[in-house]
Amino acid sequence: MIDETDSRQNPAQPGGAQQQGGPQKNQWWIVIAAALAVFMASVDMSIVNVALPAMQHDLGIDTSVTEWVVLAYLLPLAGLALPSGRWLDGVGRRPALIFSLTGFALASFAAGVSPNLVWLIVARLLQGSFGALLFSLVPALATTAVQPQARGRAMGLITTLGPVGLISGPGIGGVIVQTLGWSWIFFVNVPVSVLVMAIGLRTLPSDKPLRMPDRKWFAEALLLSAAVAAVLLALSLTASNGPIWLLLALVAVPLLIVWLRMPISEAVRGLLRTPGEPGPHLSLLGAATAIGVVFFITPYFMQQKLGESAAVIGATVLLFPLGMAITGPIGGFLGDWWGSQRTAVLGTILFTVGLVLLIPMDSSWSVGDLAWRLFVAGCGNGLFNAPNMAMAMSSAPPPLLATTGSSTNLARTMGFALGPALATLVWALSSYSSAGIRGAVILATVLSALSVLVLLRTRTPNQTAAQEEHHQVEEVKA
Numbered sequence: 001m002i003d004e005t006d007s008r009q010n011p012a013q014p015g016g017a018q019q020q021g022g023p024q025k026n027q028w029w030i031v032i033a034a035a036l037a038v039f040m041a042s043v044d045m046s047i048v049n050v051a052l053p054a055m056q057h058d059l060g061i062d063t064s065v066t067e068w069v070v071l072a073y074l075l076p077l078a079g080l081a082l083p084s085g086r087w088l089d090g091v092g093r094r095p096a097l098i099f100s101l102t103g104f105a106l107a108s109f110a111a112g113v114s115p116n117l118v119w120l121i122v123a124r125l126l127q128g129s130f131g132a133l134l135f136s137l138v139p140a141l142a143t144t145a146v147q148p149q150a151r152g153r154a155m156g157l158i159t160t161l162g163p164v165g166l167i168s169g170p171g172i173g174g175v176i177v178q179t180l181g182w183s184w185i186f187f188v189n190v191p192v193s194v195l196v197m198a199i200g201l202r203t204l205p206s207d208k209p210l211r212m213p214d215r216k217w218f219a220e221a222l223l224l225s226a227a228v229a230a231v232l233l234a235l236s237l238t239a240s241n242g243p244i245w246l247l248l249a250l251v252a253v254p255l256l257i258v259w260l261r262m263p264i265s266e267a268v269r270g271l272l273r274t275p276g277e278p279g280p281h282l283s284l285l286g287a288a289t290a291i292g293v294v295f296f297i298t299p300y301f302m303q304q305k306l307g308e309s310a311a312v313i314g315a316t317v318l319l320f321p322l323g324m325a326i327t328g329p330i331g332g333f334l335g336d337w338w339g340s341q342r343t344a345v346l347g348t349i350l351f352t353v354g355l356v357l358l359i360p361m362d363s364s365w366s367v368g369d370l371a372w373r374l375f376v377a378g379c380g381n382g383l384f385n386a387p388n389m390a391m392a393m394s395s396a397p398p399p400l401l402a403t404t405g406s407s408t409n410l411a412r413t414m415g416f417a418l419g420p421a422l423a424t425l426v427w428a429l430s431s432y433s434s435a436g437i438r439g440a441v442i443l444a445t446v447l448s449a450l451s452v453l454v455l456l457r458t459r460t461p462n463q464t465a466a467q468e469e470h471h472q473v474e475e476v477k478a
Contacts, residue, residue: 025147026145026146026154027145027146027203028145028146028154029199029203030141030145030199030200030203030204031141031157031158032157032199033195033199033200034137034141034142034145034158035138035142035157035161036161036192036195036196037097037101037134037138037193037196038134038135038158038161038162038165039161039164039165040104040165040189040192040193041104041131042161042162042163042165042166042169043165043169044127044189045073045074045077045165045166045169046167046169046170047169047176047185048069048070048073048173048185049070049170050170050173050174051185052066052069054182055069059115059117060116060117061117068117068121069117071232072121072122072124072125073124073127073128074128074232074417075125075128075228075229076125076128076129076131076132076225077131077132077135077409077413078132078410078413078414079132079221079224079225079227079228079229080129080132080133080224081132081135081406081409081410081413082220082406082407082410083213083217083220083221083224084132084133084135084136084402084406085402085403085405085406085407086217086220086267086268086403087213087217087402088133088136088137088140088402088406089140089399089401089402089403090208090211091208091209091210091211092207092208092210093137093141093204093207094200094201094204094207095208096137096210097137097141097196097197098197098201099133099210100130100134101130101134101193101194101196101200103126103129103130104130104134104189104193105189105190105193105194107123107124107126107127107130108123108127108186108187108189108190108193109187109190110122110123110126111123111124111127111186112184112185112186113183123186132409135405135409136402136403136405137402138158138405139155139158139389139393139401139402139404139405139408140393140401140402141204142154142158143393143394144401148394150336151336151340151390151393151394152331152333152334152335152336152340152343152386152387152390153329153332153333153336153386154332155332155335155385155386155387155389155390155393156329156330156331156332156333156335156385156386157328157329157332158386158389159386159389160324160325160328160382160385163321163324163385164325167321172185173185216262216264217264219262219264220259220262220264223255223258223262224255224259226255227251227252227255227256227259228252230248230251230252230255231248231249231252231414232417234247234248234252235417235418235420235421267403268403268407270397270400271396271397271400271403271407272407275395275459276391276392276394276395276458276459276460277392277395277396277404278454278458279391279454279455279457279458280344280388280392280395280408280455280458281392281407281408281411282411282451282454283348283384283455284388284389284392284408284411284412284415285411285412285414285415286415286447286448286451287348287351287384287415287447287448287451288412288413288416288419289415289416289418289422289444289447290351290355290419290444290445290447290448290451291320291381291415291419291444292415292416292417292419292420292423293419293420293422293423293440293441293443294320294355294358294374294377294441295317295320295420296419296420296423296440297423297427297437297441298316298317298370299313299317300427300437301361301370301437302316302367302370305361305363305434305437306363306365306367306370308367316367316370317374319371319372319374319378320374320375320377320378320381321378322375322378323374323375323376323379323380323381323382324378324381324382324385325382326379326382327347327379327380327382327383328383328385328386329386330382331343331382331383331384332387332390334346334383334387335386339387340387340388340390340394341455341458341460342387343383343384343386343387344387344388344391344455345452345455347380347381347382347383347384348380348384348448348452349380350376350377350379350383351377351380351381351383351448351451352380352445352449352451352452353376353380354374354375354376354377354378354379354380355377355441355445357373357376357377358377358441359438359441359442359445360438361434361437363434388455391458391460392408393405422440422443423440423444426440426443427440
């Protein structure tokens, strides 16, 4: 159910700024710095794609292993997400930000001066490791930088710049590679990191010191990284290597079981048992998977059925993130004014409508027919992102803000990885026919519709408290 109390969050509830010793006034410079950091880390997920041919030529890399330059960044982003959040919840925000940005800048510089493939992959692994820290830390910084009634707007800035950075990476990378060379796609991270550090040093208060993770943290990181590596490798082999992908995916099962039985997993298990948390996580996973399906299958449809060039395909697909960029800030403002849950539901409904409109995937369509449908879907997703993230951060227990940032980031990352694999599987089952393309879009639509249902059934902490109070009153009357 949707409750009106969601629109004006109680500062005493989980995640409230007052309970965190939050600011008396909104500190928007911290939010801007956090958004800039997540934009930088998101750009690095895709910026190398256009630089791979130049890297291959200069470093003598074989074509078959160039994908590891990309995977080396993505693996730690997913594998270290939960351990990063757990560690960050026990250290000071200011030293954690400086440590994360310093490590990211140094790893970026090391990648830019790479003399060979091994050096480059190690540097990218380090980049991804510090990127995992940034993705976990940013939501916590934004949550405590503003008062609860401004949290939607803060999340709107972050959840807009993240996807925009991911989508714009290839375009930015193309310009840099052509004018300055591929090394500069890494070097540019250094001044950006210094700028964000300067803002952090100026605005963040001195708090708890930094401390080294314990042995249990390293054991958890190794276990989850191995599980994530097995899943991502399995997804990359889906429908092209027979049952091998399934065997790889099964490798992750015992690793996850071992992790769930370890005491260190209690923080994440406790978080997901908190009222108001499962809904935003599941809806984010569903929406991200749906986006992954659409972004994978749409270029094939345009190339094979509409006969369009790569340039036209790229420009058309950009209509989706354009819609996100336009409605992302609106979703934040509307969530603060009307209620995060209501706005998130409205966004997922609009996103689902956009996907329903895409289902025909008619070969008689013009580029414009496809473009406006993608734009509608992008507007819906942009409207959903900020209030959904605000719901997750507002429901989180105060000691688990960074863990919440890491768990939502993991849900999004795994959804983006799962989407193309599911699309490939559905398409392959139809022998790569037009019916398979439509089947993939139907799957994306179903996932988005399920996200609507999940959000509608989500009970926020305010609703849970109100329901308990009502029961107590009824018992007194009885």
